[in-house]
Amino acid sequence: MSELRWSTPPVAIAALVVGGGVLALAAVAFATDPAGRFLAGAAALLVLATAGLATRQRPRLEVLGDASGLACTRLTGRRVFPREALIRVRIVEYPRFGRRVPMLEIDARDPGGTERLMIFGRWDLGADPRDVHDALVLRDLAPDQSPS
Numbered sequence: 001m002s003e004l005r006w007s008t009p010p011v012a013i014a015a016l017v018v019g020g021g022v023l024a025l026a027a028v029a030f031a032t033d034p035a036g037r038f039l040a041g042a043a044a045l046l047v048l049a050t051a052g053l054a055t056r057q058r059p060r061l062e063v064l065g066d067a068s069g070l071a072c073t074r075l076t077g078r079r080v081f082p083r084e085a086l087i088r089v090r091i092v093e094y095p096r097f098g099r100r101v102p103m104l105e106i107d108a109r110d111p112g113g114t115e116r117l118m119i120f121g122r123w124d125l126g127a128d129p130r131d132v133h134d135a136l137v138l139r140d141l142a143p144d145q146s147p148s
Contacts (some may be wrong), residue, residue, distance in 0.1 A: 005059035006125040007073075013054050020048035032122040042048055060124045061132070062114040063102075070106070072118055079116075087115070087144035092132050104129035 023044035029035035053075065062071045070080040087107040104120040123130050125141040136142050 004063040004135070006061045006120075006127055007057070007059040008054040008123060009020060009126040012123070012126075013051050016051035016054070020044050020051060023047060058127075061120060063136070063139055063141065067141065070108070070136075070141060074104075079110070081106075081110075081116075083143075085109045085111075085142060086143050089133065089136050090144065090145045091121055091130055102129045104133055 005032060021044075023040050026045055027037050027041035030040055056075060057073045059071075060073055062073075063069075064071060064080070067083075068079060070086065071080045073079075087109060088130055089104070089106050091102050091128070092105050093102050095101075101121065102117050105123065106118045106120070108116050108118065110116060122128060122130070137145050
């Protein structure tokens with residue numbers, strides 16, 4: 001895998017914006033139904049907020065230029081974790097809707113010594129978490145595993 005940055009696909013964000021717009025129009029159209037107007041308006045706000053958050057957190061995960069570490073973008077800003085700060089990078093499968101869904105878990109230590117657990121799914125990465133894990137292992141960014 002040659003891609004070194006992962007984030008929510010722009011098409012998914014655009015779909016959220018369109019969906020939020022449709023819900024906002026529906027809220028305006030429910031002029032005679034106050035409850036329907038409120039629910040459609042609230043749903044529009046939530047969908048548009050999700051689109052805004054996904055846009056704000058781009059790229060979600062990135063390998064630094066010389067593969068010396070990882071950068072993670074969160075709502076509070078971008079955090080850089082050098083290779084030495086990475087404790088564990090692994091795939092964990094969680095049960096969701098009756099099936100097992102892979103998630104990428106990264107344990108890292110902040111410069112202040114605080115341990116951070118970051119969990120990324122397909123929505124966050126725009127790719128299969130197993131493929132991202134393989135890319136990290138190939139670049140020797142998974143300290144608990146060696147490239148094979």
